[in-house]
Amino acid sequence: MRSGSREIPDKEHVKERFRELRDTGDPAIRQELIEVHLGLVEYLARRFAGRGEPLDDLIQVATIGLVKAVDRFDPAREVEFSTYATPTIVGELKRHFRDKGWAVRIPRRLQELNLRLGTIVAELSQQGGRSPTVAEIAGAANTTEEEVLEAMDSAHAYNLVSLDAAPGDEGLSLHEQLGEEDETLDLLEYRASLAPLLEELPPRERRMLYLRFFKGMTQSEIAQQLGISQMHVSRLLARTLATLRDRLEG
Amino acid sequence: MPGPVTIRIPADTAHVALVRAAATALAARMDFTFDRITDLHIAVDEVCSRLMAVSVEPTTIEVTFRTEGDALTMQASIDGTRRTDRDMFTEWSRVILEAIADRVVAPGGSSVEVALSRGDR
Numbered sequence: 001m002r003s004g005s006r007e008i009p010d011k012e013h014v015k016e017r018f019r020e021l022r023d024t025g026d027p028a029i030r031q032e033l034i035e036v037h038l039g040l041v042e043y044l045a046r047r048f049a050g051r052g053e054p055l056d057d058l059i060q061v062a063t064i065g066l067v068k069a070v071d072r073f074d075p076a077r078e079v080e081f082s083t084y085a086t087p088t089i090v091g092e093l094k095r096h097f098r099d100k101g102w103a104v105r106i107p108r109r110l111q112e113l114n115l116r117l118g119t120i121v122a123e124l125s126q127q128g129g130r131s132p133t134v135a136e137i138a139g140a141a142n143t144t145e146e147e148v149l150e151a152m153d154s155a156h157a158y159n160l161v162s163l164d165a166a167p168g169d170e171g172l173s174l175h176e177q178l179g180e181e182d183e184t185l186d187l188l189e190y191r192a193s194l195a196p197l198l199e200e201l202p203p204r205e206r207r208m209l210y211l212r213f214f215k216g217m218t219q220s221e222i223a224q225q226l227g228i229s230q231m232h233v234s235r236l237l238a239r240t241l242a243t244l245r246d247r248l249e250g
Numbered sequence: 251m252p253g254p255v256t257i258r259i260p261a262d263t264a265h266v267a268l269v270r271a272a273a274t275a276l277a278a279r280m281d282f283t284f285d286r287i288t289d290l291h292i293a294v295d296e297v298c299s300r301l302m303a304v305s306v307e308p309t310t311i312e313v314t315f316r317t318e319g320d321a322l323t324m325q326a327s328i329d330g331t332r333r334t335d336r337d338m339f340t341e342w343s344r345v346i347l348e349a350i351a352d353r354v355v356a357p358g359g360s361s362v363e364v365a366l367s368r369g370d371r
Binding site for chain 2: 133
């Protein structure tokens with residue numbers, strides 16, 4: 001993982017280099033200007049992390065936005081490059097999410113219902129002390145069971161972890177995320193085929209698998225323990241299992 | 251659910267969503283909890299992907315759902331030639347299914363049966 005502690009590029013220097021780039025068209029200067037702003041790219045990409053897209057992908061998308069901004073920026077303007085580039089990069093990131101199909105292909109009512117489901121399921125779980133049934137969810141959402149099922153399906157199909165996403169894993173140490181159960185994870189060691197794959201997973205996903213499949217916790221219980229919604233747990237689990245499946249079969 | 255419900259799909263990943271949808275609808279009628287429905291999704295994905303993994307040139311997956319008290323049973327099979335170099339379950343898929351299902355059986359050949367209860371309520 002790239003470090004977040006990049007130096008902030010010197011504004012005057014950047015302006016000067018842009019003028020030179022416009023005068024000479026030197027690809028080396030263009031490259032340099034792109035590279036010194038990768039910190040900005042990473043910073044903006046991180047703001048979109050935790051919505052179901054891997055950070056590396058987001059950084060790539062954001063970099064495309066940066067390149068566009070570098071090519072379009074006019075140093076004669078009274079605006080700093082970073083100010084100019086930010087909306088371009090953010091626009092690129094937003095388009096990426098839009099192109100994932102969520103906004104265009106799922107009817108709006110289902111999108112909205114889907115977003116509400118996370119909260120409704122959490123509230124009902126809390127009130128009832130157990131996971132709610134579809135009938136109960138439909139009742140609370142004031143809609144039909146069919147609609148609830150459709151909304152659940154749309155979540156599955158598009159795999160957008162979306163707005164109830166927990167903050168990214170950054171900032172928490174591995175130990176804080178894994179807690180005391182970390183030690184028990186060592187038990188996995190003897191499962192030779194699995195251990196290396198689990199090692200590669202992000203800590204939160206690994207912990208989720210552990211709690212669900214080795215400790216037998218329900219998805220609601222896991223959601224509570226990790227402080228995210230049950231829907232989020234369910235989507236992350238499905239995605240992680242799919243990833244593991246691909247890798248195991250090679 | 252009065253009698254068994256059978257769904258037959260082309261043996262490819264894209265169509266597994268249909269089995270998932272059928273399973274979800276049936277489970278909802280049986281008053282499965284949300285937790286258990288999402289577990290059921292995992293079971294469907296796992297079972298279908300294992301069936302496809304152990305069969306050479308399969309064309310069709312057939313899944314039959316039945317009720318068994320509070321549980322939904324899912325009997326799934328695939329055509330094609332059974333690969334002899336692969337087990338029906340990987341170590342990992344067994345871990346997953348055993349954690350989720352109340353019963354997991356691979357009666358031999360290219361079929362699997364799992365049963366999931368509807369969850370505490």
